[in-house]
Amino acid sequence: VALRLGGQPREAVPFRILLQDGDGRLERISRSVVQVDANLDYAGGDALARAQPQSWGRLAQACAALAARRKSLGAMLPERWEVSINADDPDALRLERRLRAGPGTQMVEELAILLNREAGRYCRDFRLPTIHRVQHRRPGGSLEAARFSLKGGGHEGLACDRYVQVTSPMRRFPDLVMLHQIAAHVAGAPLPFRDRERLAVWVRWAEERIPVYAEFERRAAEQWRRAYLSQNRGLRVAASRDTS
Helix, strand or coil: CCCCCECCEEEECCEEEEEECCEEEEEEECCEEEEECCCCCHHHHHHHHHHCCCCHHHHHHHHHHHHHHHHHCCCCCCCCEEEEEECCCCCCCEEEEEECCCHHHHHHHHHHHHHHHHHHHHHHHCCCCCCEEEECECCCCCECCCEEECCCCCECCCCECCCCCCCCCCCCHHHHHHHHHHHHHHCCCCCCCCCHHHHHHHHHHHHHHHHHHHHHHHHHHHHHHHHHHHHCCCCCCCCCCCCC
16 A cells, blocks of 8 residues: 655655765765655656656666675575556456566665665664664575664675664654664754663564564465455466576
8 A cells, every 4th residue: 555645744864875886875864854746656666767867767777786786795686576466446456567676666675775774884883772683694504584683783685784774664663763763863862762671672572573464464465366366267377487
């Protein structure tokens, strides 16, 4: 479900990041008020990258370079194709096959990862009490499950030396906590969350709910699949294996 934000001023915590040579460097974090002119989906981002090569197209190229650099450092990139059910009209569900490597998707994913990495480095440099997201490799090379931690460390699945999630404060409680923490520090105000014991409780709370949320998402997806099949009885679909 898309959250429509257009037309109204909104408080924001903008990160100014310089994109250069397949990487990004944080220049400034501030507090501001922004107004969203339009809401875009992935297809809209693809279209802008094609229609405006000197602006959106350059951003898409920079994000492709970010992905290539992370891959060279050992990051696990997502599958190339994704099939989902479009439920804009629940009475007429339809399948959508989306190229995850398309510019719209890649811009969203790479900029979010970069922003979270820079948030992690900011918290490290200023020694803020922080809820990190970490992931380590086992001795054999496989990845452990990602988890929240107060101790910090790298996120090897994303090839980030630090990672603090702040990009989904309406969806994830730790993101909301850390966004308030960083915003207060930027403004020179007292940190709202200094008590590490409280943060430790929230880390345990967040970890306990991850499988609950995952099960909810699994059941929701299963329900939509059943609804789609019930609307398309007898449907025959040609399938092929994409090995690209």
